[in-house]
Amino acid sequence: xxxxxxxxxxxxxxxxxxxxxxxxxxxxxxxxxxxxxxxxxxxxxxxxxxxxxxxxxxxxxxxxxxxxxxxxxxxxxxxxxxxxxxxxxxxxxxxxxxxxxxxxxxxxxxxxxxxxxxxxxxxxxxxxxxxxxxxxxxxxxxxxxxxxxxxxxxxxxxxxxxxxxxxxxxxxxxxxxxxxxxxxxxxxxxxxxxxxxxxxxxxxxxxxxxxxxxxxxxxxxxxxxxxxxxxxxxxxxxxxxxxxxxxxxxxxxxxxxxxxxxxxxxxxxxxxxxxxxxxxxxxxxxxxxxxxxxxxxxxxxxxxxxxxxxxxxxxxxxxxxxxxxxxxxxxxxxxxxxxxxxxxxxxxxxxxxxxxxxxxxxxxxxxxxxxxxxxxxxxxxxxxxxxxxxxxxxxxxxxxxxxxxxxxxxxxxxxxxxxxxxxxxxxxxxxxxxxxxxxxxxxxxxxxxxxxxxxxxxxxxxxxxxxxxxx
Amino acid sequence: xxxxxxxxxxxxxxxxxxxxxxxxxxxxxxxxxxxxxxxxxxxxxxxxxxxxxxxxxxxxxxxxxxxxxxxxxxxxxxxxxxxxxxxxxxxxxxxxxxxxxxxxxxxxxxxxxxxxxxxxxxxxxxxxxxxxxxxxxxxxxxxxxxxxxxxxxxxxxxxxxxxxxxxxxxxxxxxxxxxxxxxxxxxxxxxxxxxxxxxxxxxxxxxxxxxxxxxxxxxxxxxxxxxxxxxxxxxxxxxxxxxxxxxxxxxxxxxxxxxxxxxxxxxxxxxxxxxxxxxxxxxxxxxxxxxxxxxxxxxxxxxxxxxxxxxxxxxxxxxxxxxxxxxxxxxxxxxxxxxxxxxxxxxxxxxxxxxxxxxxxx
Numbered sequence: 001x002x003x004x005x006x007x008x009x010x011x012x013x014x015x016x017x018x019x020x021x022x023x024x025x026x027x028x029x030x031x032x033x034x035x036x037x038x039x040x041x042x043x044x045x046x047x048x049x050x051x052x053x054x055x056x057x058x059x060x061x062x063x064x065x066x067x068x069x070x071x072x073x074x075x076x077x078x079x080x081x082x083x084x085x086x087x088x089x090x091x092x093x094x095x096x097x098x099x100x101x102x103x104x105x106x107x108x109x110x111x112x113x114x115x116x117x118x119x120x121x122x123x124x125x126x127x128x129x130x131x132x133x134x135x136x137x138x139x140x141x142x143x144x145x146x147x148x149x150x151x152x153x154x155x156x157x158x159x160x161x162x163x164x165x166x167x168x169x170x171x172x173x174x175x176x177x178x179x180x181x182x183x184x185x186x187x188x189x190x191x192x193x194x195x196x197x198x199x200x201x202x203x204x205x206x207x208x209x210x211x212x213x214x215x216x217x218x219x220x221x222x223x224x225x226x227x228x229x230x231x232x233x234x235x236x237x238x239x240x241x242x243x244x245x246x247x248x249x250x251x252x253x254x255x256x257x258x259x260x261x262x263x264x265x266x267x268x269x270x271x272x273x274x275x276x277x278x279x280x281x282x283x284x285x286x287x288x289x290x291x292x293x294x295x296x297x298x299x300x301x302x303x304x305x306x307x308x309x310x311x312x313x314x315x316x317x318x319x320x321x322x323x324x325x326x327x328x329x330x331x332x333x334x335x336x337x338x339x340x341x342x343x344x345x346x347x348x349x350x351x352x353x354x355x356x357x358x359x360x361x362x363x364x365x366x367x368x369x370x371x372x373x374x375x376x377x378x379x380x381x382x383x384x385x386x387x388x389x390x391x392x393x394x395x396x397x398x399x400x401x402x403x404x405x406x407x408x409x410x411x412x413x414x415x416x417x418x419x420x421x422x423x424x425x426x427x428x429x430x431x432x433x434x435x436x437x438x439x440x441x442x443x444x445x446x447x448x449x450x451x452x453x454x455x456x457x458x459x460x461x462x463x464x465x466x467x468x469x470x471x
Numbered sequence: 472x473x474x475x476x477x478x479x480x481x482x483x484x485x486x487x488x489x490x491x492x493x494x495x496x497x498x499x500x501x502x503x504x505x506x507x508x509x510x511x512x513x514x515x516x517x518x519x520x521x522x523x524x525x526x527x528x529x530x531x532x533x534x535x536x537x538x539x540x541x542x543x544x545x546x547x548x549x550x551x552x553x554x555x556x557x558x559x560x561x562x563x564x565x566x567x568x569x570x571x572x573x574x575x576x577x578x579x580x581x582x583x584x585x586x587x588x589x590x591x592x593x594x595x596x597x598x599x600x601x602x603x604x605x606x607x608x609x610x611x612x613x614x615x616x617x618x619x620x621x622x623x624x625x626x627x628x629x630x631x632x633x634x635x636x637x638x639x640x641x642x643x644x645x646x647x648x649x650x651x652x653x654x655x656x657x658x659x660x661x662x663x664x665x666x667x668x669x670x671x672x673x674x675x676x677x678x679x680x681x682x683x684x685x686x687x688x689x690x691x692x693x694x695x696x697x698x699x700x701x702x703x704x705x706x707x708x709x710x711x712x713x714x715x716x717x718x719x720x721x722x723x724x725x726x727x728x729x730x731x732x733x734x735x736x737x738x739x740x741x742x743x744x745x746x747x748x749x750x751x752x753x754x755x756x757x758x759x760x761x762x763x764x765x766x767x768x769x770x771x772x773x774x775x776x777x778x779x780x781x782x783x784x785x786x787x788x789x790x791x792x793x794x795x796x797x798x799x800x801x802x803x804x805x806x807x808x809x810x811x812x813x814x815x816x817x818x819x820x821x822x823x824x825x826x827x828x829x830x831x832x833x
Contacts, residue, residue: 041698215802221751404753408803449488457673
């Protein structure tokens with residue numbers, strides 16, 4: 001179920017009324033669990049079995065870990081969870097990819113008859129990472145396993161974050177579920193406000209910009225350099241507004257229901273280094289990769305080459321997490337290499353005393369921002385392109401070698417670019433938080449009503465599903 | 472009390488936001504044209520004297536005269552000096568390409584045609600087209616418009632050949648080829664008229680998107696509460712191969728119906744999508760150029776002239792580096808004819824008029 005569908009608003013309204021009217025904490029949680037399963041089944045009820053299997057497996061492993069002290073047995077339980085979860089994810093998401101790539105590498109055989117053509121269960125990448133984080137945290141002794149199956153099942157399936165994140169850690173949500181939270185008027189208004197901003201970003205900006213981006217990327221190479229650059233920048237806007245819009249809607253919905261999620265985006269295009277970018281972009285994924293992959297690999301505790309290797313592995317796997325395709329892998333490699341270069345070069349280039357004496361810090365800051373943004377934006381070419389040849393055509397067009405040379409300056413895409421740039425700039429200069437309570441601030445209420453009105457009165461021609469649903 | 476204050480705040484804020492949207496919409500939103508039922512034509516058509524401001528694709532305003540005709544065509548006929556003989560009238564039929572709401576009245580092909588020939592030209596075009604019309608509508612309505620205007624010739628503008636292939640809605644195959652007369656009712660015509668009168672265009676757009684055709688806030692599939700999966704109901708267009716298999720017999724049937732619908736001679740003006748994008752490569756030949764050539768032969772066999780704009784569109788792209796299709800705020804290279812496209816069509820029709828010997832002075 002999409003957050004932008006009428007059915008979702010119906011479900012949300014019913015859920016809010018239920019939570020407000022029913023006093024029993026157990027009933028409220030059971031209702032939320034049922035609503036979450038319905039939310040998931042709305043797409044395809046058959047895949048509920050996978051969600052439930054993952055839930056049962058990790059709840060069981062968590063309980064087993066809590067009762068066992070022997071490290072070998074504990075490791076066996078953890079391995080069981082890893083194999084089960086990553087096995088399901090790998091089978092559905094990567095089986096066909098590996099068969100195709102294997103046939104390409106070994107050559108000469110047709111992969112067609114070996115392909116399964118499986119439908120990727122929606123949200124599987126997200127809930128698999130959630131359940132894994134629970135098991136690993138329990139294994140590491142950083143989290144007490146829950147004894148309530150309802151709480152755990154709700155943690156995995158809680159509908160605001162079920163299909164496209166944010167990837168909420170068990171240690172964030174399980175205590176809230178145990179607390180027996182109740183929706184309140186202030187939370188309702190604050191949540192609604194966050195939701196509306198997300199809705200606006202998705203429906204009014206991302207879906208409208210998509211018309212331009214899809215047009216140029218579909219015919220990569222037919223347009224001139226200016227158009228291609230604008231399209232790549234517009235894609236940076238689209239994916240930000242689409243995904244951060246979804247995250248805002250998820251966070252807002254959870255807040256309306258009485259629960260708090262951490263923020264998932266922190267104005268990523270303000271970053272002045274790639275490592276800072278990853279602290280601002282899809283924070284729940286980047287911190288997951290850091291805590292459960294990069295640091296266990298050794299992080300930066302070894303030598304420089306060791307660190308580069310770990311960065312490379314983390315970013316390549318991060319790229320593959322987004323999709324089973326070589327261009328996602330290339331995107332990961334691009335970021336991995338760029339992070340390694342940044343670690344190797346930046347301290348020498350910017351940290352020297354002579355350099356800081358010669359160049360004003362503000363100029364260094366602007367230059368760092370420019371280079372970071374350029375690397376991120378060029379990286380989006382690999383991310384968005386359908387394959388390598390298309391990425392190649394786009395990059396060629398960006399440097400002025402295009403076959404077509406059509407010029408297309410989409411006015412809304414240009415305006416959206418300006419709007420997002422100003423929003424980032426305002427945030428860079430403005431206060432850290434701007435969330436006045438809705439009902440106490442008439443101007444805020446007016447502004448939100450206007451944003452909602454814009455979404456309805458100026459709908460996009462072709463609504464797009466959320467980009468991150470495909471991951 | 473607190474709840475009442477909150478609701479009051481929200482309601483007043485929503486009202487002011489609505490007013491702001493109303494002001495904003497006066498320039499940036501599509502307007503809503505009332506579609507009353509036209510007794511003479513037997514269809515819901517844009518009300519005489521109404522206008523449509525179109526912002527979704529292109530940035531233009533279209534004014535309507537009676538029977539859904541373009542005001543700019545009707546006014547040109549009405550303002551013709553009495554000293555001049557009545558012009559030779561040519562009806563130009565088609566769909567949204569002919570209605571051309573994407574370009575301003577002065578840039579539509581019929582206006583550009585007049586400009587190319589001068590005000591005292593002996594031939595005038597009357598554009599007769601509504602979005603979604605196909606050859607079945609043309610066959611159905613041609614005698615009604617011929618009762619109003621004494622056309623000397625009839626033109627049908629096509630931008631693909633799907634009109635001449637069965638669609639199982641208006642052009643069915645079972646048990647034999649058959650045209651089914653059917654009006655595509657505009658949704659909620661009364662509400663539309665009322666909102667148009669109140670200039671509440673943005674309310675109409677919201678309403679249309681939200682509730683009509685069971686649309687959702689951002690469009691999409693019909694409302695449902697049952698869990699999925701839902702089989703896809705997306706309409707699939709026939710491939711060129713399928714078109715080729717079924718086409719010859721269907722073409723002949725449809726062409727016979729077209730020819731039989733009017734005493735006047737028919738000409739088909741074909742506007743292929745050139746340049747055509749193919750995975751980033753710019754193609755200057757249609758993929759189905761062979762099929763189109765065969766269709767033209769079928770037309771010729773039935774006395775229907777076939778005017779192909781391929782060479783003009785190709786030359787325009789090679790000369791100017793622009794496409795005659797699409798708009799910056801829509802999709803460049805796709806969609807409807809832009810002002811350049813309308814001019815290319817007008818130039819082709821001027822040449823066609825000369826070939827017909829419609830008294831066009833050189």
